[in-house]
Amino acid sequence: MAKTSTPKKKVTEASKKTPAKKKAAAVISIDKANEAALSVLKKLGIEEPLQNDIEWCLGSYRHDGNAVGLMETGTKAIKALKAAKLKSPKSVTAKLITDLEKAVR
Numbered sequence: 001m002a003k004t005s006t007p008k009k010k011v012t013e014a015s016k017k018t019p020a021k022k023k024a025a026a027v028i029s030i031d032k033a034n035e036a037a038l039s040v041l042k043k044l045g046i047e048e049p050l051q052n053d054i055e056w057c058l059g060s061y062r063h064d065g066n067a068v069g070l071m072e073t074g075t076k077a078i079k080a081l082k083a084a085k086l087k088s089p090k091s092v093t094a095k096l097i098t099d100l101e102k103a104v105r
Helices: 030-044 048-064 068-087 094-104
Strands: none
Touching: 030 048, 030 068, 030 094, 048 068, 068 094
């Protein structure tokens, strides 16, 4: 039997590129997490003083970039959302609470 040679692969620019990297875990920003918490609090119609505080802190954060107020209101929002979840489990998603907890850290 005669040997047959196997064709060599052509090296192209596409094959020289490094493989795509896996996406890093999504980083939750404190302002986005507080905005999500604010929208749920408004939808549920609870904790109006906390809603006002979150709105004020979001405006302040956008102005000066200092997230201290958002950290404090985020912590309060976690407690309020957990209490609302105990009363009505479908009203608040677990993802919202975990995202807010990650952002506050």
